[in-house]
Amino acid sequence: MYPKSMQESLKNVEQTRPERLKLAKSGKKIFPMMSADERNKILNKYHPDFQADARCKIKIGPNKGDELTTEVTDILETYSRINPKDFDLSNPDYETDVLVVGAGSAGFAAALLAQENNVEVTLVTKLRIGDSNSMMAQGGIQAAVRPDDSPTLHYLDAIGGGHFENKPKLVRALTFEAPGSINWLKDLGVMFDRNSDGTMVTKSGGGTSRLRMHSARDYTGAAICATLRDEVLNRPDGIKILEHQPVIELIKDKNGKVAGAVLYHLENREYYTVKAKAVIIATGGFGRLHIRNFETTNHYGATADGIVISYRAGAKLMYMDSVQYHPTGAIFPPQILGFLCTEKLRALGAQPVNSAGKLFVNPLEPRDVEASALIKECADKRGIETSYDLAGIWLDTPLINMINGDGTTEENVPAMVRQFNRFDVDMINEPILVYPTLHYQNGGVEINERCEANIPGLYIAGEAAGGIHGRNRLMGNSQLDLIVFGKRAGKFAADYAKGVKLSNLSLDHIYDYEKEVEKIGIDRKKIAPMILPDYIPDHVKAKQLTTEYHGTLI
Amino acid sequence: MAEKQKMVKIHILGEPFYVPDGLTIINALEYAGFQLTHGIGCREGFCGACGTIFRKKGDYKLQAGLACQTIVSEGMYLAQIPFVPAEKPIYDITKLPPDITSFKELYPVIFRCVACNTCTKSCPQDLEVMDYVQALIKGDVEKTADLSFDCIRCGLCALRCPAEIVQYNAAILARRLCGRYLLKESRDLTNRVKEIAEGDYDTELDELVKMDEDKLKKKYYEREIKLFD
Numbered sequence: 001m002y003p004k005s006m007q008e009s010l011k012n013v014e015q016t017r018p019e020r021l022k023l024a025k026s027g028k029k030i031f032p033m034m035s036a037d038e039r040n041k042i043l044n045k046y047h048p049d050f051q052a053d054a055r056c057k058i059k060i061g062p063n064k065g066d067e068l069t070t071e072v073t074d075i076l077e078t079y080s081r082i083n084p085k086d087f088d089l090s091n092p093d094y095e096t097d098v099l100v101v102g103a104g105s106a107g108f109a110a111a112l113l114a115q116e117n118n119v120e121v122t123l124v125t126k127l128r129i130g131d132s133n134s135m136m137a138q139g140g141i142q143a144a145v146r147p148d149d150s151p152t153l154h155y156l157d158a159i160g161g162g163h164f165e166n167k168p169k170l171v172r173a174l175t176f177e178a179p180g181s182i183n184w185l186k187d188l189g190v191m192f193d194r195n196s197d198g199t200m201v202t203k204s205g206g207g208t209s210r211l212r213m214h215s216a217r218d219y220t221g222a223a224i225c226a227t228l229r230d231e232v233l234n235r236p237d238g239i240k241i242l243e244h245q246p247v248i249e250l251i252k253d254k255n256g257k258v259a260g261a262v263l264y265h266l267e268n269r270e271y272y273t274v275k276a277k278a279v280i281i282a283t284g285g286f287g288r289l290h291i292r293n294f295e296t297t298n299h300y301g302a303t304a305d306g307i308v309i310s311y312r313a314g315a316k317l318m319y320m321d322s323v324q325y326h327p328t329g330a331i332f333p334p335q336i337l338g339f340l341c342t343e344k345l346r347a348l349g350a351q352p353v354n355s356a357g358k359l360f361v362n363p364l365e366p367r368d369v370e371a372s373a374l375i376k377e378c379a380d381k382r383g384i385e386t387s388y389d390l391a392g393i394w395l396d397t398p399l400i401n402m403i404n405g406d407g408t409t410e411e412n413v414p415a416m417v418r419q420f421n422r423f424d425v426d427m428i429n430e431p432i433l434v435y436p437t438l439h440y441q442n443g444g445v446e447i448n449e450r451c452e453a454n455i456p457g458l459y460i461a462g463e464a465a466g467g468i469h470g471r472n473r474l475m476g477n478s479q480l481d482l483i484v485f486g487k488r489a490g491k492f493a494a495d496y497a498k499g500v501k502l503s504n505l506s507l508d509h510i511y512d513y514e515k516e517v518e519k520i521g522i523d524r525k526k527i528a529p530m531i532l533p534d535y536i537p538d539h540v541k542a543k544q545l546t547t548e549y550h551g552t553l554i
Numbered sequence: 555m556a557e558k559q560k561m562v563k564i565h566i567l568g569e570p571f572y573v574p575d576g577l578t579i580i581n582a583l584e585y586a587g588f589q590l591t592h593g594i595g596c597r598e599g600f601c602g603a604c605g606t607i608f609r610k611k612g613d614y615k616l617q618a619g620l621a622c623q624t625i626v627s628e629g630m631y632l633a634q635i636p637f638v639p640a641e642k643p644i645y646d647i648t649k650l651p652p653d654i655t656s657f658k659e660l661y662p663v664i665f666r667c668v669a670c671n672t673c674t675k676s677c678p679q680d681l682e683v684m685d686y687v688q689a690l691i692k693g694d695v696e697k698t699a700d701l702s703f704d705c706i707r708c709g710l711c712a713l714r715c716p717a718e719i720v721q722y723n724a725a726i727l728a729r730r731l732c733g734r735y736l737l738k739e740s741r742d743l744t745n746r747v748k749e750i751a752e753g754d755y756d757t758e759l760d761e762l763v764k765m766d767e768d769k770l771k772k773k774y775y776e777r778e779i780k781l782f783d
Contacts, residue, residue: 027782036775127595128603130707136600145746148780152758159762160774168763176759179746189647189730191699191737198738204781211781219704222600226707227733230726234644244591266591299596335578335625339598414704418679419599422623532591535584544587 001424002332006433009384012357013394013431020359021402024349031362039369046372046379048292048325048436049471055321060516062316062454071289072320075304076311078528079514081248082262082271084507089251092260092275092505096122096240097497098490099261099276101247101306104132105221105479106462107282108228109486110493114280115238117494122274123232123239124263126246126283126301126531130229133284133299133463134482137221138342138415140213141483142476143178145200149210151175158477161207161366162470165319169449170468174477174484181483182214190227192216203347205475206327207366213476218342218413221479245272246305246531249510250279250313250458254503258313258457262507264531275505277497278457280489281306285441285463288533291323294438295338305529306464310445312513315453318466319443324473327370328352329437331392333423338437341395341416343367343475348412349403351396352434354382368472371436384433392433401428440478442471451489457500461489562628579606579621579632592636597622602708605678608632618676618710638709640720645727652735654693661724664690666717673711673721679704683711683721690728698725699732 002010023030034042044050055067058076068076098114100107103125114121123129144154154175159166182200186192192214193201202211216223232239244266251260251273260275283306287298296302311317328341346352346363352370353359354377361373374393377383383391400409409428410417420427444466451459462482469477536544559574564582571586580597583590595603604621611629621634643660650656657664664687673683686701702725711721749755762770 036771127591131595131601131603133596136596136598145740145743147742147745150758151750151755152762153777155759155762156770156774156777159770164767164770164774172759172763176750176755179743179750183743183747186737186743187734189733191703191729191733194737194740198740199742200740208781209777209779211783217703219600222706223703223729226726227730230642230730231647233642234646236644297598299601300594335576335581336598415600418704419623422599532589534589535581536587536589537585540585540587 002430003387005387006384009355009394010430012355013353013396016353016357017396017399020351020396021399024399024403029362030351031359033362034365034369042372042376043368046376047368048294049321049323051292054292059520061311061513062314063320066321068317068320069291069323071291072286072304072307075289075308075528075530077517077520077522078308078526079517079522079524080312080510081264081527084510087262087271087273087507089273089505089507093272094122094274096120096274096276098278098280098493099124099274100280100282101261102132102282102284102462103129104134104282104284104462105225105228105482106134106486106489107280108225108232109483110280110282110461110490111232111239112228112235113487113490114494115235117491119494119497121239122242122276124242124245124247124274126244126305128243129232129241130225131299131301132225133287133302134221134225134479136297136299136340137479138218138340139344139347140203140205140215140220140476141182141224141479142205142208142212142474143182143214143480144175144210144212145179145182145214146202146211149212151178153209154178154212157208158474159470161474162472165470167467170447173449173488174468174481177484178480181480185224185227185483188227188231190216190223203344204364205343205347206364206370207474213344213347215344218344218415224479246529247309248305248529248531249507250309251275251505251507252313252509254506256455257500257502258455259502259505277500277502278459278493280459280461280493281310281445281464282461282486282489283464287438291438294325295329296438297326297329297338297340298438300532303530303533304441305531307444308529310453310458310460313458313509314455315445315458317443318446319471320466322442322471323438324367324440324442325371325436326439327367327374327436328395328434330432331390331435332386332433333425334388336419336423339419340437340439341432341434342413344413345395345397345400345416348400348408350400353394353396355384356382366472366474374434374436378435386433390435392435394431395434396431397427398429398431440473442469442473447485449488450492451485452492457496459489459493461485562626564626564629565631567633573626577626579624579626580604582626583621593621593634599623600706602706605635605638605708605710606632607635618678618714620678620708623678635713638713640709640712640723642720642723647730647734650731652695652731656727656731657690657724660727661720663717663719664724667691667719668717670716672714672716676710676714678708678710679706681705686725687719687721690724695728695731696736698728702728
C-alpha cells in the first residue's frame with residue numbers, strides 16, 4: 001500500500017531482487033564487511049553522536065568537565081522536584097532491606113535473587129509492573145550454547161562490537177553467565193524456540209561470529225519479562241510491589257551511604273519516603289528524551305530518571321556520550337514512525353537497499369556502523385522520500401521467505417507481520433521502509449562486576465548501568481545483561497543489606513547539588529527527573545493555563 | 555505531515571474533540587490535551603497497557619483494540635480502560651504438574667467456558683483465544699501455550715468474557731509449564747552449563763580479560779565467522 005511516489009523505486013527493488021536472492025542462497029558473502037578504518041570513517045562522518053553539537057560539557061557533579069550527550073547534560077543540570085525540608089525522614093512511610101526501582105526484566109531478576117537471599121524486597125515502578133523496554137524486545141538473547149561456539153568467542157564479539165571500550169570484567173561476567181541465564185529462564189518457564197530434536201534455534205545478529213541468538217518468536221523480551229513478572233507476583237510474602245510511584249530522589253544517610261528513596265504517587269500526588277539498606281536502580285534508558293529529535297523504539301517511561309537521581313546523589317557515569325540508534329526503525333506509514341523492526345529480519349535474510357534497488361552495506365554490521373551506512377545513503381540522496389520530509393531505505397523483507405521457505409516470516413516474526421498488517425503494509429510480499437531510530441542508552445552509571453556504583457548501597461542493573469557494552473551494544477546482549485546483572489545486583493545488594501548499619505537519613509545532597517546548579521545560572525524552572533514525556537501540542541498547552549494552580553482543581 | 559490536515563470528530567469520555575485524521579487513539583488523546591498515566595505503556599503494541607473499547611458511528615458493535623494500534627475515525631466513541639481487575643492465583647512453578655490438574659486447582663473458572671467466541675473476537679492480536687481455552691479444558695497444555703504465545707496480556711478477553719474466565723493469566727501458566735517441563739531438553743545447553751560449572755572456560759576468559767588491546771584487536775578481526783549450520 002505504498003503511494004505512487006514510491007512505486008518506481010519499489011520496481012527497482014523487485015528488479016534487482018532475483019540477483020540478490022541468488023547471491024544470498026549461494027552461501028557466499030552478499031556484501032563485504034567493513035575494515036576497522038572504513039568503520040571509523042563512516043562513524044565519524046555520519047553517526048549522530050559525532051555531529052557538531054551532539055555532545056556538551058557538563059559543568060557540575062561527578063562527571064564535571066566530561067562531554068556528555070547534549071540532552072543528557074541538559075537533564076542533569078536541573079533542580080529537584082522537592083524541597084528536602086518538607087520531609088520528616090525520621091519517620092519513613094516504608095522500610096525495607098532492598099529497594100528495587102524499576103519493574104522490567106532487570107528489576108524482576110534483581111528482586112527474585114534478593115528475595116532468594118533472604119532479605120525483604122520492595123519493588124517500585126513508575127507505571128504498571130512489567131511496563132518496560134524489556135517487554136518490547138523482539139529479536140533475541142545471546143548465549144554461546146552451540147558446540148561450535150564458546151563464551152570466549154562471545155567475549156570477543158561483545159568487546160569488538162563495543163570498540164574495545166567495554167569494561168573487561170563486566171564482559172567476562174556477561175558472556176560466562178549467558179548459558180546459565182538461558183537455563184535459569186528455561187526453568188522458570190520461558191519457551192525459547194527449539195528445533196524438533198530439542199536443540200535451541202539460534203540465529204546470527206549484527207557483529208556475532210556464530211549463531212548465538214536465542215529467541216521466543218519475535219516476542220523474546222515479552223516472553224522473558226512476562227515470565228519473570230509472573231514469578232515476582234508469586235512471591236508476595238517476600239516482594240512488596242508499589243506501582244505508579246516513580247522514584248524522584250535517592251535518600252542517603254549522614255555517612256553518605258544510599259539509604260532509600262522518595263516516591264511520587266502519580267494518582268494522588270503524595271510523596272512517600274522509603275528507608276532501604278540498599279537500592280537497586282533498574283530504571284532503563286533515555287529513549288523518550290528524543291535525542292537529536294530522533295523517533296524512538298522506547299517505552300513511554302524511558303526518561304532516564306534513574307540516571308538523574310543517581311547523578312545527583314554522587315554516582316559517576318560512564319559512556320553517557322554514546323547513543324545507540326537501531327539501524328531499522330519504521331518510517332512508513334507515519335503512525336508507526338520509529339517503531340522497531342527487529343534485527344532478526346536481517347538475520348533471516350532481509351537486505352537494506354536504496355532507491356535504485358542496490359544493496360550498499362552488509363546487513364549485519366555492528367549497529368552503529370549499520371545505522372551510519374543507512375544515514376549516509378539517505379544523506380547522499382539515495383533514500384526513498386516520503387510525503388512528510390523524511391527519507392528511508394527499503395528493507396527487502398520478501399527475501400526472507402524466498403531464502404528460507406514459505407511461512408518463515410510468519411513463524412519467526414509474527415509481531416512484525418501483525419504490526420505492519422495493521423497499517424496496511426504486507427511485509428511478506430513487499431519491502432518495508434526504514435531509517436535509524438533512537439534505541440538504547442549504551443552508557444549509564446558506571447558499575448563494577450558486583451553492580452556497585454561508586455556510592456555504598458547503590459546498585460545498578462540493566463540499561464541504566466554503564467560499562468558492559470562500551471559505546472556500542474550488540475543485538476541480544478541487552479536481554480542477556482538484564483538477566484546476568486539483574487541477578488548479580490539482587491544477590492550482592494542482599495549480601496550488603498544483611499551487614500550494613502545506617503545512620504540518620506538525609507536529603508542534604510539535594511541542597512548541595514542545587515547550589516552548584518544555581519551557580520552555573522540554570523533557570524529554576526528546569527526540574528528533573530522528567531517522569532513522563534509530554535506530547536500535548538503547543539496550541540493546547542497555550543490554553544492549559546492552570547497546570548501549576550494550587551487550589552481545589554489540578 | 556501535510557499542512558492542511560483533515561480533522562475528525564471523536565468522543566473522549568463522552569466529550570467531543572476534533573483531532574487530525576490518521577492519528578492513533580493514543581496520539582489523539584494527547585492531541586486533545588490528555589497526559590496519560592494509565593492505559594498507556596510501550597506505545598508499540600507489545601505491552602498490552604492500552605486496551606480500549608470503542609463504538610464507531612452508526613455501528614452497533616462494541617469493539618476492542620489497542621489504543622496505540624488503532625486509528626481514530628469520524629464519530630468514534632472512546633473509553634480508556636485504566637486497569638483490568640483479574641484473578642491471579644499464587645503458585646510455585648517447581649511443584650505443579652504440567653497437566654490439567656494444575657488448572658483444575660488454580661483456574662477452575664476455565665471450565666465455565668460456553669464457547670461463545672467473544673474472547674477471540676475481542677483479541678487485538680487476533681489469537682484464537684477460545685480455541686486455547688478449549689484446548690486447556692481438554693488438558694492440552696502445549697496447544698494452549700502455542701496458541702497463546704503472542705498474547706500481550708491486555709486483558710480484553712477477560713473483560714468481555716461472559717463466563718468471567720481470566721484467559722490470559724491461565725495462558726501464562728500454560729506457557730510456563732510448557733517451557734519448564736514439556737519442551738525437549740537441549741543437550742547442548744545442558745552440556746555447556748556443565749562445562750562452565752566445571753571451569754572449562756576460566757583460563758581462556760581470564761586471558762582475554764588481561765589481554766592488551768592490540769592483541770585483542772588482532773584476535774577479533776582475525777576470528778573465523780561461521781554463520782551457517
